Amino acid sequence: MKILKNKTAAITGAASGIGRMLAVNLAKEGCGLALSDINAPALQETAKLIGNRVKVTTHVLDVSQREQVFRYADEAAESHGGVDLIINNAGVSVGDFLETIPLEDFEWLMGIDFWGVVYGTMAFLPHLKKRPEGHIVNISSINGILPNPNNGPYCCAKFAVKGYTETLAQEMHGTNIHVSCVHPGGIKTNIARNARVNRAMFGLTQEKAASLYEEKLFKTTADDAAKIIIAGIRRNRRRILIGTDAKILDWLTRFFPCTSVTLSTVFSRKIAQEYADK
Numbered sequence: 447m448k449i450l451k452n453k454t455a456a457i458t459g460a461a462s463g464i465g466r467m468l469a470v471n472l473a474k475e476g477c478g479l480a481l482s483d484i485n486a487p488a489l490q491e492t493a494k495l496i497g498n499r500v501k502v503t504t505h506v507l508d509v510s511q512r513e514q515v516f517r518y519a520d521e522a523a524e525s526h527g528g529v530d531l532i533i534n535n536a537g538v539s540v541g542d543f544l545e546t547i548p549l550e551d552f553e554w555l556m557g558i559d560f561w562g563v564v565y566g567t568m569a570f571l572p573h574l575k576k577r578p579e580g581h582i583v584n585i586s587s588i589n590g591i592l593p594n595p596n597n598g599p600y601c602c603a604k605f606a607v608k609g610y611t612e613t614l615a616q617e618m619h620g621t622n623i624h625v626s627c628v629h630p631g632g633i634k635t636n637i638a639r640n641a642r643v644n645r646a647m648f649g650l651t652q653e654k655a656a657s658l659y660e661e662k663l664f665k666t667t668a669d670d671a672a673k674i675i676i677a678g679i680r681r682n683r684r685r686i687l688i689g690t691d692a693k694i695l696d697w698l699t700r701f702f703p704c705t706s707v708t709l710s711t712v713f714s715r716k717i718a719q720e721y722a723d724k
Contacts, residue, residue: 447531447581447624447679451476454501454526456519458509458566459536461488463635464585466495467672468533473499475676480522480529483536484508501526509536509562510554519569531679532570533583534563541643544598551642552599559603564610574623581624581679584611588631588692592699592706595714596645615684624682626675629696631689633671665689 447453455472459465461483469479473496482505483489493502503525507514523529537559540551563584574580589597590604608627615625666689678686687693698706 447579447682450531450676450680452478453530454478454480454522454528455531455533456480456482456522456529456566456570457533457535458482458562460492461485462492463668464630464633464671464675465533465535466492467668468535468675469502470495471669471672471676473502476500477531478502478526480505480518480526482507482509482518508558509534509565510557512561512565515562515565516569519566519573522570523573528577529570529573530577530579531581531583532566532574533585533675534566535583535585536562537585539597539600539642541596542599542645543596546645547599548644551644554642555599556603556606559600560606560610563607567610567614571623575621577622579622579624581626581682582611582614582618583626583628583675583679585628585630586611588629588687588689588695591629592695592710595711612684624679626678626683626686628675628678628686628688629692630666630671631687631692631695632665633688634665634667665691 450472455477457465457468457479460469460481465483469481469492473479478501479496480503481489481492484507486506489504489506493504496502503522505518505521507518509515519529538555540547540555542551567582567584571582574582584607586607587600587604589601590608593601611625611627618625671688674688675686687696695706
């Protein structure tokens with residue numbers, strides 16, 4: 447999708463982080479926006495940042511609720527006269543071990559991080575097919591390529607998003623629909639602050655766990671991440687890696703799959719221990 451001006455993009459999770467900066471940067475391209483999030487006040491703040499530059503509609507919804515997502519797609523298409531681009535960005539995280547995580551928390555995360563992507567794709571795909579060119583962007587993670595201990599549910603969801611999106615790209619080959627799977631590395635957003643932390647390695651508190659991610663692992667700004675995604679959309683790239691950390695870890699996983707998993711385990715435990723001892 448080389449031309450974004452006068453197109454319409456729908457973005458989930460647009461109240462903060464990458465979603466907000468995608469909205470801001472797409473507006474600069476002259477792209478109309480149908481923005482959604484469960485956080486109504488923060489969603490309005492995103493709309494205010496954009497102002498009257500382009501047409502913006504806001505939609506409060508929980509992406510884990512199928513009926514709400516399908517209604518969002520219909521409302522967005524009706525309000526804007528069609529939708530050309532859907533970015534399934536909404537996501538959450540849980541700090542716990544696969545052995546101990548309450549099933550309710552596992553289901554909550556999968557409902558947002560995986561089923562939200564599926565619902566968003568299926569709800570908007572019929573609308574995209576009506577356009578001369580459509581594009582689906584699903585946000586996975588570097589944790590959809592390389593797992594991380596104490597982050598199992600998130601890794602499960604992001605691996606699932608990767609498989610779903612890459613299969614969808616195969617099935618849409620030769621049609622007017624382009625498909626991109628995005629794998630961010632550590633991005634400076636509020637996902638760690640907003641995470642549910644039930645049990646963390648070495649008994650880290652939620653505050654210490656969030657500080658660990660923000661100080662040690664989150665290197666790329668949300669604005670930079672958004673610009674990289676938009677550049678990938680312009681080139682119709684099927685795979686978009688964000689950050690030097692994501693590129694290095696992807697390379698290690700490709701060429702040294704067992705070693706990379708071992709290194710991830712050792713590194714994660716080491717820095718968690720350091721923060722626990724502070």
